[in-house]
Amino acid sequence: MPTIRRHVLAAALAASALSALPALAQGDYPAAKPVTVVVSYPPGGDTDAIARLFAEKLGQRIKQSVIIDNRPGAGGAIGNGHVGRAAPDGYTLLFTPNPFTTAPMVMKLSGAASYDVLGGYEAVINTATQPLVLVGNPAALGDAKTLPQLVAAAKAGKSVSYASPGAGSPMHIVGEWLNKAAGVKFSHVPYRGVGPSVNDVVAGHVDTAWVTIGAVRQYLGTGKLIPLAIGDAQRSRLAPEVPTLVELGYKDVVVGAWNGFFAPKGTPAAVVKLLNEHLNAILKEPEVVEKLAVFGALPAGGAPDVLARLNQREYAVMGKAIRDLGISAE
Structure with missing residues (x-):
């Protein structure tokens, strides 16, 4: 094939590949469609209410609808698994409390009903802690x-x-x-x-x-x-007069609650970074801090790896406790 013809063909293939890239890779995310936040619990509870607070604020910042999709059941496994199998394009997110990490252990999930706690998701942000x-x-x-x-x-x-x-x-x-x-x-x-x-x-x-x-x-x-x-290692500023289990002599007994956003594994790093930046900014809004306090929650935030490390640590520590104590949802 002549050299000029090969160059023309290569240019045409490159242009075709660029045109086929998803909108998010062209810097348009999230212009293509609304973002769906899956909540693995029924409407009306703390998790649902906090998710709706973040969804409203996030939608205002990204200039796109952010929809809550409640998918309860099996200790959160139904919704969690749905997000783990979703397209990694930034348009499906999971908002979850920390039973996300332990549900496969206590529910004895197997096969299609389970999900990969450590390897199946991209951590986005640890939004809050709840003592x-x-x-x-x-x-x-x-x-x-x-x-x-x-x-x-x-x-x-x-x-x-x-x-x-x-x-x-x-x-x-x-x-x-x-x-x-x-x-x-x-x-x-x-x-x-x-x-x-x-x-x-x-x-x-x-x-x-x-x-x-x-x-x-x-x-x-x-x-x-x-x-x-x-149950936390330190006293909570929401109830500073209440001693911790550690203070009372049970030095190894530390269990708290937290929540955060995850995305399907393979979601582009640029999208994760964008969402993380917006949610960190939302966590600094006085109105958000005030509303979180109503639920006994304190804003957390930080880089995506903060949540990733928290998830890994909880998987190890709580996993050992679950095994040692014989904890089961059955």
Whole structure:
């Protein structure tokens, strides 16, 4: 083939390849279509409400509709798996709390029902943290007004129960970890969500509950519930008077809640960077900080690798705890 003809053919093929590139590679993202944020839980809960807050703010910044798609079921696995299988073009994102990391372990998922926690997604941003708090019904606790007093009462024969929003949840994990560390057996009562567990501890149907701070804040100031301990390593500025489990002598028992955005594996780095920058800016808005506090959440932020490392660390630490404690959602 003559040299000139080869050059013309090569130029034509290059032009054709460029025209076939997706819009996001041409710098137009996200002009092609709305961005869908999958939430693996039903509408109405904390995760859904926080996701909608970020979706509204993100849509304003990228000048494109950001739609929430609720896909609940199987401890979050249905929605999580859907995003893991979605096209890596930046138009499908996952907003999730940290059961994303542990669900395949506690749900005993297999085959098509599971997903690759560490290798199947691109981390975008760790949006917020939510400290876990152990609260008790003062009438049910009797003379025990602190966790050490309650542990002592349990060792002396008092029957103590604790509620969680579900078997295999971070609240279940911290409850069983505390049982082991303290040498007691607070009976686990799983519920389907935070709301029902809070309602029953307020009513006195269960003695205590592990929940997020936002879910019980209205009851802490009225005496209907009393705070006993925080699951994080440090005290929370949302409840600075409440001691941590570490302070109370259970130095290895550290479990918190967090949420963040992930994208399907292979999503272009430029898109991940753009989303990360916008969401970091959103997290600095006073209105957002104020609304997150209502849910007992504190803004986090940072580069995508902050979330990636958090996910990896939780997979290792919580995975070991789940195995050691025999935690299961079944």
